[in-house]
Amino acid sequence: MDNLKLKIKELELKIEELEALIDHIQDSSQPQLNHDDVRALVNQILADKEVVAAADLEKRLSQNQIQLIKWIVGTGISIISITFAMIQFLM
Numbered sequence: 001m002d003n004l005k006l007k008i009k010e011l012e013l014k015i016e017e018l019e020a021l022i023d024h025i026q027d028s029s030q031p032q033l034n035h036d037d038v039r040a041l042v043n044q045i046l047a048d049k050e051v052v053a054a055a056d057l058e059k060r061l062s063q064n065q066i067q068l069i070k071w072i073v074g075t076g077i078s079i080i081s082i083t084f085a086m087i088q089f090l091m
Helices: 002-028 035-049 054-090
Strands: none
């Protein structure tokens, strides 16, 4: 019976220690960053790493697609005109 009481006392001491540790952890984690601070930090990190935003990437892709279409149309017109010139030259 004494052995059981001793184990109960030990468990109560461990529980008290754990509760004190939890309180300490909660107190130390209270000063968290608010939403604006997080946004500012993310923007700063992205600016430091020169990462492109999704809107900028979409704009750049659109510009490149338009330029590619222009080159394809220009190349097609050139091929057609060269073909007609060769046909007229040979006739």
